[in-house]
Amino acid sequence: MAETRSWSLKSRVALAVGAVLLLGGIVVLWVALAYGGQAAREAYDRLLLGAARDIAAAITIRDGAAVVDMPASAFQMLALAPEDRIRYRVTGPDGATLTGSDAAPTPPRRDGAGPVFYDGALGAEPGRYVALTRRFAERSFSGPVQVVVGQTLRARHALARDIAGGALAVLAAAGIAIGLFAWLATRSALRPLHRLGRALARRDPTDLTPITLPMPAEIAPVLGALNGFMGRLDRQASASRNLIGDAAHQLRTPVAAIRAQAQDAQEEEDPARRARLLGRIHERSVGLSRLLDRMLDRAMIIHRTDTAPRAAVDLRDVALEIYEALEDMPGGAAIRLDLPPAPVVVRGDALSLVEAGKNLAANALAHGAPPIRLGIAAEGGAARLFARDSGPGPSAAILDGMGARFAAHAPGGAGLGLAIAREVAQSHGGALRLGPGGAADGFEAALVLPRLGA
Secondary structure, eight states, X not given: OOOXXXXXXXXXXXXXXXXXXXXXXXXXXXXXXXXXXXXXXXXXXXXXXXXXXXXXXXXXEETTEEEEOOOHHHHHHHTTSTTSOEEEEEEOTTSXXXXXXXXXXXXXXXXXXXXXXXXXXXXXXXXXXXXXXXXXXXXXXXXXXXXXXXXXXXXXHHHHHHHHHHHHHHHHHHHHHHHHHXXXXXXXXXXXXXXXXXXXXXXXTTOOSOOOOOOOTTTHHHHHHHHHHHHHHHHHHHHHHHHHHXXXXXXXXXXXXXXXXXXXXXXXXXXXXXXXXXXXHHHHHHXXXXXXXXXXXXXXXXXHHHHSOOEEEEXXXXXXXXXXXXXXXXXXXXXXXXXXXXXXXXXXXXXXXXXXHHHHHHHHHHHSOSOEEEEEEEXXXXXXXXXXXXXXXXXXXXXXXXXSTTOTTOTTTTTHHHHHHHHHHXXXXXXXXXXXXXXXXXXXXXXXXXXXXX
């Protein structure tokens, strides 16, 4: 049989962790780039604003005109981004350039005072500008003087990349740590499965006893299912062993007797004695046939215990089927049905229940006193399938051993009928009850089963 291969648990965990880290890395990279860009913009906007304020503070009024003495501190601030080019412009109230480059773009019109930040070109590169207005109200000069300072974006982009790279480095280190811990956790979690595999490998092929190893709660259902499966195998193997052992033990004597009697009949010349020998051979053959039927029925019942599906069964239908099966047997006409008007439902295997009921009724016919009553009764949460005869029943000593295989009190049937009934009852979660018939006179053998819906 070809093996069905699938991904190992370690591979699945690694794939899941890798997918989470990849998705997390994409999200972190996007957030880091956005945060880095915002942080870099705010940091270098402050540099631009500081330089513009230094320039604005250096404007003086001389002889009715605004004069700008460019302060060194402004260029020192801008020099903190050494790779960036700068551009500045100072304009008077009439918009004329007092100093700087006429190429510096004018800021957008905006209501209110305060600095204005805006984007614009700085030569062939994009740039960032700040516009700051200082108002003068003197006798010789009155009006606003605007200072515009701009720089390219190289330092901003480099800072944003550094922030994002740092975040990714932290994520990579965390990913390695998470992956290592996930691998260790997976290895630790799978260790009980390896112990279970080694325990199974060391077992003898005939050892089907339950495995008792401490298991985590997640693996305990697997161990329970495995023990249940081995229990079913053990019951099937026990049934096969019992069938072989029973056949070897119980069939050897009657077969040898039949063989000896057949040989005697073959050598007997007296017709009357030969007829008696043939009669004994026939009786032993019938008994042997009955014994074989019971042994095979018991093996079939044990097999169906673990294989037959369970369904809702009305015990009244089971009783009717038993009655029809036994009606043509010797004495079967003495059986009377005792069925309630309402359904009595159990969950079980109808064929096994019919076989067990037939054995109870057949046992009553063979050993009890007529009339025989086959009936169904409901007792609270239990249902009872019973066969009751009118006799006193066996003695207490015999009653204690009834239901065992090959009981000494029942050499003809070997006790297998009641043994089958007991096993059917136990497989359905019930019990075989033997004793007086309660309020009614006689002896009763009954299957007591859990009632469905009670």
